[in-house]
Amino acid sequence: MAYKRLDGRKNDELRPMEAKTGVVPSADGSAMFKIGKTIAIAVVHGPRELHPKFLQNPEKGVLRCNYNMMAFSGSGDRVRPGPNRRSKEISYVTEKALLPVLDLSKYPNAVIDVYVELLQTDAGTRCAGITAAAMALADAGIPMKDLVSAVACGVIDGTVVADVDKAEEDYEGGMGDIPLAFLPRNGEVSLLQLDGVITKDDLNKAIEIGRKASEKIYELQKKALKERFEREEK
Amino acid sequence: MSNLLIKDRDIVVPGEVLAEGMDYLPSGGAFREGEKIIASQLGLVYLANRVIKLIPLTGKYTPKRGDTIIGRIVEMTFSNWFVDIGCSNDGVLSLREVPEYVEKGADLSTYYGFNEYIVAKIYKVTRGSIDLSMKGPGLRKLGTGKLVKVVSSKVPRIIGKEGSMIKMIKDATDCRITVGQNGIVWIQGEPEDEFLAAETIKLVERKAHTEGLTDEISKFLETKTKGRKKKPTTDDKGEE
Numbered sequence: 217m218a219y220k221r222l223d224g225r226k227n228d229e230l231r232p233m234e235a236k237t238g239v240v241p242s243a244d245g246s247a248m249f250k251i252g253k254t255i256a257i258a259v260v261h262g263p264r265e266l267h268p269k270f271l272q273n274p275e276k277g278v279l280r281c282n283y284n285m286m287a288f289s290g291s292g293d294r295v296r297p298g299p300n301r302r303s304k305e306i307s308y309v310t311e312k313a314l315l316p317v318l319d320l321s322k323y324p325n326a327v328i329d330v331y332v333e334l335l336q337t338d339a340g341t342r343c344a345g346i347t348a349a350a351m352a353l354a355d356a357g358i359p360m361k362d363l364v365s366a367v368a369c370g371v372i373d374g375t376v377v378a379d380v381d382k383a384e385e386d387y388e389g390g391m392g393d394i395p396l397a398f399l400p401r402n403g404e405v406s407l408l409q410l411d412g413v414i415t416k417d418d419l420n421k422a423i424e425i426g427r428k429a430s431e432k433i434y435e436l437q438k439k440a441l442k443e444r445f446e447r448e449e450k
Numbered sequence: 451m452s453n454l455l456i457k458d459r460d461i462v463v464p465g466e467v468l469a470e471g472m473d474y475l476p477s478g479g480a481f482r483e484g485e486k487i488i489a490s491q492l493g494l495v496y497l498a499n500r501v502i503k504l505i506p507l508t509g510k511y512t513p514k515r516g517d518t519i520i521g522r523i524v525e526m527t528f529s530n531w532f533v534d535i536g537c538s539n540d541g542v543l544s545l546r547e548v549p550e551y552v553e554k555g556a557d558l559s560t561y562y563g564f565n566e567y568i569v570a571k572i573y574k575v576t577r578g579s580i581d582l583s584m585k586g587p588g589l590r591k592l593g594t595g596k597l598v599k600v601v602s603s604k605v606p607r608i609i610g611k612e613g614s615m616i617k618m619i620k621d622a623t624d625c626r627i628t629v630g631q632n633g634i635v636w637i638q639g640e641p642e643d644e645f646l647a648a649e650t651i652k653l654v655e656r657k658a659h660t661e662g663l664t665d666e667i668s669k670f671l672e673t674k675t676k677g678r679k680k681k682p683t684t685d686d687k688g689e690e
Contacts, residue, residue: 244508245508263537263538277538317464319490324577324578325539326539356509357492358491361490400465401467401488437463441463
């Protein structure tokens with residue numbers, strides 16, 4: 217199909233990305249991830265004692281994620297601050313996407329708080345948030361089996377594309393929006409959501425395209441994590 | 451056939467494959483998955499023959515038995531003090547583990563009050579509880595001074611071989627310095643000296659993984675203290 221993307225990207229091409237760690241010095245770990253116009257900052261506090269005490273798990277630590285879009289982050293309208301149905305759900309899926317890589321057995325009765333703040337949003341925010349959160353957790357020195365790299369795929373006019381932006385998401389020919397998170401070492405999927413109606417083949421294709429795209433994100437994550445210390449060496 | 455995929459002193463991220471095959475052994479900060487050895491932390495690779503170890507570059511302090519630490523009193527009950535030592539759980543200092551005689555029913559805050567800093571030793575670590583003791587040489591309540599926080603994995607470098615690095619800083623700055631294994635450093639001296647000592651310790655932390663650090667720090671201290679000694683000499687000239 218002679219479909220061309222609005223910003224001229226190839227179907228499997230990502231928007232320009234940027235990543236940096238240690239952006240919030242007072243936190244235990246922090247990272248910024250930018251993809252196109254979407255900017256996510258993830259901040260990790262902890263492991264620290266969990267209160268109220270009845271929430272504690274004596275076997276292993278607890279992960280608590282919070283996703284938040286800043287008031288000025290949208291397309292112009294003020295985003296009402298505070299938790300809402302959408303942000304609660306995204307907080308929950310972020311937690312589930314990160315848990316498979318974390319080893320929290322060393323931290324009984326403790327909590328690791330992850331705050332994901334979106335400074336600017338242009339679709340793919342939960343994926344940008346997860347990508348930033350994985351970097352922030354590594355930056356906080358928490359034992360992890362792997363990083364997590366996330367990307368949102370979509371089906372537009374029957375074509376599967378990687379990293380949809382807001383204009384593509386809002387386009388009426390869009391048939392599906394598929395946020396995906398991968399554990400890069402063995403390509404396991406830790407988040408898969410689907411919004412819309414698509415064929416099974418398209419879903420498989422989206423996962424394939426997403427996996428390839430996530431490898432590029434992973435390389436950037438690795439670079440950003442190392443860069444901070446290589447910079448300090450000089 | 452085993453295949454080493456990294457070099458000594460490389461920086462690695464969690465999930466990075468360090469070696470393939472069974473000839474190498476994972477130690478702290480690394481684990482084995484099938485035939486591969488994988489990093490589980492952001493750290494610096496340290497190779498000792500067949501053992502691959504990671505020195506963490508970030509992260510909170512992991513309590514270890516026998517460590518001397520610096521902590522802050524955050525809470526107390528009728529028989530215990532709770533001490534924030536910079537890890538996920540508070541340390542517990544029992545009434546029996548302090549050198550002073552504490553009378554029955556006494557107000558514990560008269561001995562060690564809230565927000566006071568103490569030097570203590572970890573004598574037991576069990577799941578989720580860290581027992582501290584104040585009985586021993588050098589364990590005491592800290593007076594006024596400056597506190598500097600560093601990453602706990604870099605403390606050995608700040609102390610240096612048999613205390614060489616910290617001794618050098620002490621001599622050059624004329625400060626009393628106590629280093630806790632949990633990465634809290636207490637400095638007491640003239641304000642100017644305290645500031646220089648703190649700056650030096652931060653520099654050691656930043657450059658902890660580079661070679662020839664002792665020489666660099668001694669040079670750094672020399673230039674800094676030289677500038678200071680010049681001042682009185684110029685004053686002397688003025689008097690002439």
